[in-house]
Amino acid sequence: MDAFYSTTASSTSSAPYGGYGGGGEGWGYDSMKNFRQISPAVQTHLKLVYLTLCVALASSAVGAYLHVVWNIGGMLTMLGCVGSIAWLFSVPVYEERKRYGLLMAAALLEGASVGPLIKLAVEFDPSILVTAFVGTAIAFACFSCAAVVAKRREYLYLGGLLSSGLSILLWLQFAASIFGQSTSSFMFEVYFGLLIFLGYMVYDTQEVIERAHHGDMDYIKHALTLFTDFVAVLVRILVIMLKNAADKSEDKRRKRRRW
DSSP states (O other), X not given: OHHHHTSSOOOOOOOOOOSSXXXXXXXXXXXXXXXXXXXXXXXXXXXXXXXXXXXXXXXXXXXXXXXXXXXXXXXXXXXXXXXXXXXXXXXXTTOHHHHHHHHHHHHHHHHHHTHHHHHHHHHHOHXXXXXXXXXXXXXXXXXXXXXXXXXXXXXXXXXXXXXXHHHHHHHHHHHHHHHOOOHHHHHHHHHHHHHHHHHHHHHHHHHXXXXXXXXXXXXXXXXXXXXXXXXXXXXXXXHHHHHHHHXXXXXXXXXXXXX
């Protein structure tokens, strides 16, 4: 699954700051001034990106629901998701409707693919799913806002670091598939992956802005990038919360047995 999440996570070399000044001034007037320095065209592009992202998340929720009802999620839906993304990238940019439909199809299939985890959360405690989604949404909003109001290219230096971290994560998973994996090593991968993809939220948002400044207004591709970040973080938060809830439930059972 991490192979899919890393599909759109590209690495960019660090670049010097643009004409926006020196060190961080915080979330005051200077931060808002940085936001106003984003051109109207780029602001409109960002609105399209986030609107498309919201629709993709809704499509993904439908896919997860379909799995809960009909148990359709699995390897086939994952392969279908990867195939839809590959098809999307092969379609010319001017065929907007076709690419938009492929994005929604990929999102729906991805929702079905993570459906087993969603179903487990619903059966164990539905509030865990709600809390995980709200937490992911808040984290996404905060990190995206930090990237938007920051100076241009301020966080693009993270590209190489995040790519290295993602490579380490993939190698750890490869080693686990060969030599086996303990619970502690699995949870380390989950927390490490969460940290990596939280970083990608900031990096990818700034990269979208920078690409738009240079004329790349492909909002469908940019929405796909942010969608993969969102789902990757949501899945990991959900796994962490389920593990913690299961541990608490097990502790309660042990205490009851003692009494």
